[in-house]
Amino acid sequence: MTGIINGTASESSLPEEATEFLHSLASSWSDVTNKKTMRIVELKGAMTNKVYEIIWETDNIERPRKVLLRIYGEGVELFFDRKDEIRIFDCMSKHGQGPLLLGRFSTGRVEQFIHARTLSACDLRNPDTSALIAAKLREFHGLEMPSCETETVGLWEKLRKWTREALDKCSVNSQDFSLDSLEDEITTLQNKLARENQKLGFCHNDLQYGNIMMDEQRQSITFIDYEYSSHNPVAYDIANHFCEMAADYHTDTPHILDYTKYPGIEERERFIMAYMAIDSPDKKKARQVEIEELLQDIDKYTLASHLLWGLWGIISDHLNGAIDFEYMEYGRQRFQQYWIRKTTLLDS
Numbered sequence: 197m198t199g200i201i202n203g204t205a206s207e208s209s210l211p212e213e214a215t216e217f218l219h220s221l222a223s224s225w226s227d228v229t230n231k232k233t234m235r236i237v238e239l240k241g242a243m244t245n246k247v248y249e250i251i252w253e254t255d256n257i258e259r260p261r262k263v264l265l266r267i268y269g270e271g272v273e274l275f276f277d278r279k280d281e282i283r284i285f286d287c288m289s290k291h292g293q294g295p296l297l298l299g300r301f302s303t304g305r306v307e308q309f310i311h312a313r314t315l316s317a318c319d320l321r322n323p324d325t326s327a328l329i330a331a332k333l334r335e336f337h338g339l340e341m342p343s344c345e346t347e348t349v350g351l352w353e354k355l356r357k358w359t360r361e362a363l364d365k366c367s368v369n370s371q372d373f374s375l376d377s378l379e380d381e382i383t384t385l386q387n388k389l390a391r392e393n394q395k396l397g398f399c400h401n402d403l404q405y406g407n408i409m410m411d412e413q414r415q416s417i418t419f420i421d422y423e424y425s426s427h428n429p430v431a432y433d434i435a436n437h438f439c440e441m442a443a444d445y446h447t448d449t450p451h452i453l454d455y456t457k458y459p460g461i462e463e464r465e466r467f468i469m470a471y472m473a474i475d476s477p478d479k480k481k482a483r484q485v486e487i488e489e490l491l492q493d494i495d496k497y498t499l500a501s502h503l504l505w506g507l508w509g510i511i512s513d514h515l516n517g518a519i520d521f522e523y524m525e526y527g528r529q530r531f532q533q534y535w536i537r538k539t540t541l542l543d544s
Contacts, residue, residue: 206236207234207236209236209238210236210248210265210267211267211301211303211304213301213302213303214265214267214301214303214304214306217299217301217306218234218250218263218265218306219231219232221263221298221299221306222234222252222261225252225254225261227254227255227256227261228252228253228254228261229252229253229254229255230252230253231252233252233253234250234251234252235250235251235252236248236249236250236251237249237250237251244269244272244275244421244423245266245267245268245269245272245304246266246267246269246519247264247265247266247267248264248265248266248267249262249263249264249265249309250262250263250264250265250306262309263298263306263307263308263309264295264306264307264308264309264310265304265305265306265307266304266305266306266307267303267304268303268304269515269519270515271514271515272423272515274358274361274365274511274515275358275423275424275508275511276423276424281422281423281425282297282300282305284341284422284425285297285422287341288339288422291339293336293339293418293419294310294418294419294420294422295307295308295309295310295420296308310409310418310420311411312409312410312411312412312416312418313409313410313411313412314405314406314408314409315405315406315408315409315410316405316446317405317441317443317444317445317446319405319408319410320405320440320441321441321459321463323466325410326463326466326467326470327466327467327470328410328415328416328417329403329408329417329437329467330467330468330470330471331417331470331471331473332417332418332419333400333403333419333430333433333434333437333471334471334472334473336397336398336399336400336419337395337397337398337399337430337433338397338398339397339398340398341398341427348427349390349396349427349428349429350426350427350428351426351428351429351432351500351504352382352386352390354426354504355382355500355503355504355507356379356382358504358507358508358511359375359378359379359382359507361507361511362375362507362510362511363375363376365511365514366510366511366513366514373506373510373527373528373531374531374535375510378503381503382503384542385499385500385503388496388542389429389493389496389497389499389500390429394429394431394493395429395430395431395490396427396428396429396430397427397428397430397433398425398426398427399425399426399427399428399429399430399432399433400419400422400424400425400433401424401425401426401428401432401433401436402421402423402424402425402436403419403433403436403437403440404437404440404443404445405440406445407419407420407421408420429493429497431490431493431494431496431497432497432500432501434467434468434471434490434494434497435493435494435495435496435497435498435500435501436497436498436501438458438459438464438467438494438498439458439498439501439502439505441457441458441459442454442455442457442458449522450521451521451522451523451525451526451529452525452529453526453529453530453533455533461491464491464494465487465491468487468490468491468494469487472486472487472490474487492544495541495544496541496542496544498537498541499534499537499538499541499542501530502530502531502533502534502537503530503531503534505526505527505530506527506528506529506530506531506534507527508523508527509523509524509525509526509527509528509530510523510524510527512527513527
């Protein structure tokens with residue numbers, strides 16, 4: 197998960213191999229005025245990795261060289277396979293879907309800097325912006341990705357794996373989160389939600405506002421950060437996006453969620469119509485049953501989203517000590533929302 201707020205950083209805060217690679221990269225550019233003098237801006241709000249904007253002055257003072265440096269968080273390999281992530285990242289670049297990979301090393305990588313604006317929480321509520329996100333998500337779901345555990349639904353096994361990690365590695369009182377009964381909950385959800393006729397696709401799985409960038413001039417959307425991407429029901433990906441509307445990671449209490457901000461039925465329907473490219477009343481009428489089925493599936497898949505990111509919060513609390521975020525309380529809120537909504541959604 198990633199959000200963006202600027203803050204200065206020093207070269208000494210970077211791993212030595214990152215500094216060496218950045219110096220080597222700058223040396224390959226003839227317009228950089230001083231190869232070893234770079235400005236480092238830490239992009240605050242990242243909750244899995246540490247992310248920096250690296251800037252060099254050039255002969256043209258108005259066009260500095262910029263790259264994005266990503267330093268991997270501690271222990272995050274519990275959540276995803278780094279080799280798969282790099283393979284996906286490279287494939288996404290070839291599809292023209294995200295930044296280019298400029299280089300990597302054992303503790304991180306360097307990416308092309310995208311000259312676009314990272315969205316804010318309120319941007320997700322803008323109807324025009326939301327429609328652009330929906331259309332981009334439809335395109336994303338249709339991508340053909342390389343074989344790297346992306347060709348089968350990854351949600352249910354990931355939930356079970358993270359449940360085992362939470363039970364095995366964390367000292368949290370499992371009774372607070374009902375972890376001991378979570379395997380049964382996951383099986384119930386899978387039996388209730390998984391159907392043969394559901395649309396599947398390559399899903400981002402972490403589509404919060406900090407992972408969405410917008411080119412204002414072109415009115416185009418780019419998704420970034422594919423660590424959690426996998427093949428899943430598209431209803432789950434949209435459900436996860438809707439759940440993220442309850443968050444604002446750029447407040448003094450970024451872990452606090454406000455579920456009164458979960459989109460209402462009209463907002464959800466508008467998103468789905470943009471996602472399905474329905475642009476007239478006649479088209480809407482012809483596909484009304486399909487629209488309603490997808491909306492119902494999305495509502496139910498919010499339960500899986502709550503469990504997954506609740507487990508993420510529990511596990512992350514024991515991994516990411518260097519990142520200032522109340523992971524455990526975040527996880528507690530996601531589990532609380534699951535139990536509040538479970539009966540209503542599954543019985544509907």
